[in-house]
Each structure stands twice: as structure tokens, then as C-alpha cells.
Amino acid sequence: MSASPAPAIEAEGLGRDYGSTRALGALGLVVPPGALVGLLGPNGAGKTTAMLLLATLLAPTRGSARIFGLDTRQRRTAVRRRLGLVFQETSVDGLLTVEENLRFAARLAGLGGQAARAAVARAMSDAGLGERRSQPARQLSGGWRRMVDVARATMHRPELLILDEPTVGLDPEHRERIWAILDAERRRHGTTILFSTHYLTEAEPADRVVLLAQGDVVADGPPADLRASVGGEVVEVDGPGAASLVSLLRDRGAVVSVRRTDRGLRAGLVPGRARPMELAAGVSGIERVAVRHSTLEDVYFTKTVAEAE
């Protein structure tokens, strides 16, 4: 909606400690307006802390952040006016109906009278909540409650949406619905979206993925670049002879990364450098071998789990 020249998000050395525990080290991040950015990482990696810091809900221990050029500590009110938030846990009042929940949210966003009514009606329509408008929220399934959260976060047309695991625990149908709403927000209004997820396929369409582990950024870039960084292809080798095959591949200069799983080894390869299927035929103790394109899951495991010997 806005053609603000300032980045949507600018974080410099942003970090937060809880007592002696370092939750987020020093996040550096510049996100242009309209971008879709995924924040990935294991539980406790610092994703939620990063989002709460950017949303002005936590004070940083170190560093600074600006949202559309506005400092998150000094211009808190102005920053919040531009934000739409979905928290990791649903924020829906079970005693209120769907419409009353949204009307409450509209008031909190500073909308009153006709503007609030119009925003509520539009949000319910966009989220497919029209038939459930008079239903007490406690009667909704988890998926529909999450739809209320998303409708609430988008109803005032924020310029930046911060979504902490918006689809966690949802069935594919509701996940699809939520992403359809978010895609429409980006397409129609140029909304910038920062989201976290454990469903790594959801991060594939992102313009950029930031991978956190133990409070530090361990990978950052477009998904294609990240996938390439662990090897364009991945060979999955199971069985006691897995290490021998990987060793042969390594001798040919084909191995970019290796990680151990409960079933065997996963080696990222430079495409075309070696023929793992042919090599496997000459190695004993191979129970299964398969070659596939690398995914963000490979990036996730390779960057967040120590590389196999």
C-alpha cells in the first residue's frame, strides 16, 4: 500500500537475553517492502524472540531495529500501527462470537464506527468466516480459530505482517486457506510478510529464508541458494556400507555436505560430479540408495545439526 523507500525491516545486532540465557545473539536483517521472509529453526532457536523484538513487544538487550525506518524503541506506537501480528498461540476469546472477536480487534487497532464494521465484514469474507460470524469462538475448531487470528491480523491492512507459526497444528485445508489469504495480501497490497514455520515446504516460495540455531543466524538467503549451498542433489544411503559409498563420492570431489540420520547418511552432492547409483553397485552393505534434489529440510538439518564425520 505504501511506497515507503525505507526497508520494511532493518535489524542491526538485535539480541535478547532472559537472565543469563541468551535467546537471540545478534540478528542482522534487512527486508525490502513487499518481501516474503521465512524464519526457520528448531524450537528455542530464537524465532519467537526475534519476532517479538521486531513487533516492539520485547525490549532488546542489544542492537536496534527499525520498521519502515521507525525505531522500534522510540517510535513504538507508529511501528505498531503498521503491524499485523499472529502469535504462536491463538488469541481468540472463546466467550465472544467470531464477529465480536474481530470487532474487539478492530477497536484495538484504532478503528471505530463504520471503518471498524467495514473492516470486520471484509475480514470475515476474506477468511471464509461469514457463516460462522455468530458462532461462539469456543465452538470453533483449531483451524477456524487460526483463521480468526489471521483475519484479525490482516483486517486493518497492515504494511508488515509478523506471523509466528501461523499454520502449526492445522490440517492441509486450513493451511492452504491461510496461505491463500497471505498471498492475496501481498499481491493486492504489497504487504511484507515475516513468518516462522516448522513446515519447511511452506518456506520454499519465500524470497528469503533466515535459519536460526541457538540464537544465531546459521544460514540466510533465497531458498534456491540455500539448497545449492548443501549440494544441488542429495544421495540418501542406508545400511552399514553407507560410509564407504560416501567416502568414494568424497574422493571424487562430489560431496558438499554430509549428515547422519537414524537410517543412514545423507550427502549433498555437486550435480554431475559423480554417479552414486553406479558406485553403490560396487559397495557392499548398502541397503538403499536414492538420489533426489536437495530441499530446505536438507539445509535445515545440515546447518542446525553437527555435520557427520
Add this chain to the structure above:
Amino acid sequence: MSALSTVHGIVARDLLRASRQTSRLLGGLVRPFMWLLLVGTGYSAIARLEGGGSYQAYVLPGIIVMAALFGGMLTAIATVYDREFGMLRLMLASPAGIPVVLAGRAAAATVVAVIQGGIVLACAPFVMPVSWPSAGAAAGALLLASAMSAMLGLLVAARLRSVENFAGVINVVLFPLLFASGALYPTAGMPPLLRALARVNPVTYSVDLVRHALGQAAEFPAATDTVVQLGVALAAFGLTALLFDPEQRLVGKPRPRA
């Protein structure tokens, strides 16, 4: 505009919630009427009051304040539930900021307290003669008592960590405030220590102002009652703003609300 809209939203939500919690609503009304009708009738039979009035008439101002005190404080303390179940997070993320959110909670609790105390006040003519000017003055006194109760409730909620402490608050905070206030018996007949406690208890001044309004003998000038209550309300709000930890429970996982 944003501040007004936020306060409006919080008050409207709390009233909707209150209207749907029928057991809580009924409990809030049964308690004062039980005192007025059961305890009041029993005491009327045995108590000898100066001036020869009935005990029910004597205790009426205290019961009005009791209804407001419980309604206001318990609604304000319900902020702890909102913190526990994730709704407070939503309010704190609003552009209006923490003081406005707290003011919204206080306004909502005040409205609930005025409604609960107002229902008892509306029944006053069944207990004693009440003129329209007296009723108007009592309504003003009720509003002040309600606002003070709401602010005190917020102050308790500011540092209350979990809903498990909620029942304890009633026993440790609400009952002592009520029993050491002159709501149910004259403070003049209390032992010196209890009388001193009653003097520093802000609820004493709430009850006293309602007595003024309803034309009963009062202990302090009406101006003193008013100033003390305003002072306590403002001090409680200021302290709440200082003590309130906006980050509490932001990172921990709230429970899903039923």
C-alpha cells in the same frame, strides 16, 4: 482516537464476557443480597443501633460498597486470566500502549462494579426511604467506590502470576478490606488496633461516603471520603503502571482458552 477506541473495545468485550458468565454474575448479586436479607434480618433481631434504625438500613451502604468492591476488583483481577490465556498479549500489542490498556481494564471493571452496586442501590427503597437526590448522591459515591475498587484490583493483578492465586486473593485481600471497613458494623465499637486498620482502609471511606449520600450518620466529612478515594485510586493506577510487567508471559506459552 486510538486510545478512546481501545478503551471502548476493552469495555465492550468485558461487558459481553460478564453478560455470558451467568454463574459469576449471579454469584456477584447473591452475595450482597444474602448479607442484606439473611444476615441483615438476623442481626436486626438482635442488634441495638443508636437512633433505633434497623440493622438492614445501617448495613445497606456497606452492602452497596461490597457489591461494587467484589465486582470491580474481581473484574480487574481477571486481567490475570487474560495474561494466562493470551488475550492480554493482543491488547498490549495495540498501538494505544500500556497505560491506555490499563485504563480500559479499569473502566471495564468500574462499569461492572457500578452495575452490581447499582442493582443493590436500586433495591434500597425496600429497606429504607430514599429520596431522588439521595439516590443520585449515592450513585455518585458508588461510581467513586467502583473506580477505586477497579484500580485496586488492577494493582493486585499487576504482579499476580497465575489464576491459581485468584481464590487466595478473595480471602487475603477482599474479605479483610470489607470486614475492616465499617461496612458491616460501626468502627467506633472496634478495638483500637482494628479501628486504626479501618482508618487506613480505603473501603472505610467508600462506605462512609455512601452513608453521607443516604443521609446516615457518617464518621468523616464527605470531602475527606472523596479525596481519600480519589487519591487511593490514582496512586493504585500509578503503581500498577509502574509494577506491570508487559513482557510477562509473552514468551511463555499461554494456555488455549476454552
